[in-house]
Amino acid sequence: MFQRSESTLEVPQSQSVLLLHKIRQPYQLASGHPVPSVQSDDELLVKILAVGLNPIDWKAPDFNFGIPTLPYVSGRECAGLVVQAPTSTNQSRRIRKGDVVIIPSTDYRDLRKATFQEYAITSSVNTIRLPRSLTPESGSTFGVAFVASALALGICMGVNFEEIQDGPDILSIVRSIDPDLLPSDVRNECLHGIQQEERAHSGDFLVIWGGSSTCAHTAKQLARLAGLKIISVVDHTKHGLRLSNHADIRPDLLVDSHDPERAIQIIRSATEGRARFGFDTAGKETAGHLLQGLSSAGKPVSLPQDLDAYGSVKSDFPTPPSTPSNSTKSAAQRAHLVGLTGLPKGEIPEGVALHSVPIKLFHEIPEVGEALSAWAEQLLASGLVKPPDVVGTVDGLGEINDGLDRLRRREISGGRLVARIS
Ligand SMILES: NC(=O)c1ccc[n+]([C@@H]2O[C@H](COP(=O)([O-])OP(=O)(O)OC[C@H]3O[C@@H](n4cnc5c(N)ncnc54)[C@H](OP(=O)(O)O)[C@@H]3O)[C@@H](O)[C@H]2O)c1
Known part of the structure; x- marks a missing residue:
C-alpha cells in the first residue's frame, strides 16, 4: 500500500515524461521536462x-488519430497524490493536498493532463478520491471505464442513477444546461438522443457485446x-468460466460469441425480441451483430452519416459526431445501440437509434x-x-512501451495492465 509522507508532497523543478515525436514510433523517455502548472x-x-494502460495509448500513434500535436504526451488515466490542491472556494471542496485520487484524463488535447509523465494537472471536478481500501494500482484502472460506462448508460440509454448512493440523473443535468454551453458535436446526443419515455429502467435487458x-x-x-x-456476449473459450464465476460481473445470461448468428438467435429468444439496449465494446462488426439481436421489426434504411467513434482506426477526432435517430416508429418502441469503438455502417433497421459515447x-x-x-x-x-x-504491471515510464507492445500483441485480457510510476 502506498505510504503518504511529507517528502512526496514536494514538487521538483523538472520531471520525466514520455514523448511521442512521430506517428508509428515508440514513445521516448525525456528528462528535464517542465512540471505542468495550474x-x-x-x-x-x-x-x-x-x-492504467488503455487501447487508445497504442492505437492512436499506430493509426494516427487523436494526436493533435507533436511531440505529444499520451496517457488517459492514473492514480496520484495531490501535491497542489485547488484554491477555488466556489468549485468542489472535496479535494485536499495529500489525498490519493483517481484521474480519468479524457481531455486529450491538453497535454498538461496526460498521464505518461511524473506530474499531471486535472480539474477538481474530474478528480475522484481513492478510498484507503484500494491500492493506487487498482484505482488507476477505474477512471476511463467508469466515465465511459456511466455516460453510455446515463446519457445514451437514459439510466437514472438517483436511487443508487445518491447518484446523478446525468440526462436531466445536461438537459437543464443552456444548450449553447453543450459542445456542438454532442449537443444532439444530449438533447435528442433518447426521449423520456424510452429511457432504460429496472427490468429492461442490456446486451453487452x-x-x-x-x-x-x-x-x-x-x-x-x-x-x-444483463446479457453478456463473450468468447466462451477465453472468458466463459471466469465470467460465470465472477461475483461482481456475472451476467444473467452469458452467450458465446463464436457463432454470431447463433448468439443473435439466443439473445432474441431469451428476451422474446424485447431487448432494447445494446452496448458494444469491440467494434463496428460486432456492433452490427448486436443490432440484429435488439428489438426492431422495421425495414432497413440508410445511415445518414459516417460515424467513426473514439478508438476507431479511421477517425482523427476521438469524440464522434452526434447520433442520428432515424425512426418512423414511435419513440417508445425504439432500441438504442451504443458503440464504444465503432457503429455499424450502411443500412440499419428502422426503430433503432445509434449512439456514440459523449465522453467530452x-x-x-x-x-x-x-x-x-x-x-x-x-x-x-x-x-x-x-x-x-489489474492483470499485470510494468515499472516506470521507461517500461510503458513494452507494456503497450503486450497490448498490441493481444496478451492483455480481462483487465488493465498498470505502469507503476512512483
Ligand atoms: N468512445 C469512448 O469514449 C471510449 C472510451 C473507452 C474505451 N473506448 C474504446 O472501447 C474499446 C474497449 O475499451 P476497453 O478499455 O474496455 O478495452 P480492453 O479491456 O483493453 O480490451 C477489450 C478486449 O479487446 C480485446 N483485445 C485486446 N487487445 C487486443 C488487440 N491487440 N487486438 C484486438 N483485440 C484486442 C481483448 O479481448 P479478448 O480478451 O477476447 O482477447 C480485450 O478483452 C477500445 O477500443 C477502446 O479504445 C472508447
Missing part, C-alpha cells in the same frame, strides 16, 4: 503513482445496480464531471462498484 483556481497538480472488456466490467456493475438484466461531457461540462466524480467516490468507498482487475 491555469485556474479549480485545477490541481498530482504526483502520478500508477497509470464484448462483455470481457474493461469498460464492460464497469458497465455491468452500474447496470446491475440500476436493475437492468466529463471535462467540458463541470456539472457532469462533478456529479460523476463525487458519485464514483461513494460507489468505491461503499464497495458497491469494484475497479477492473
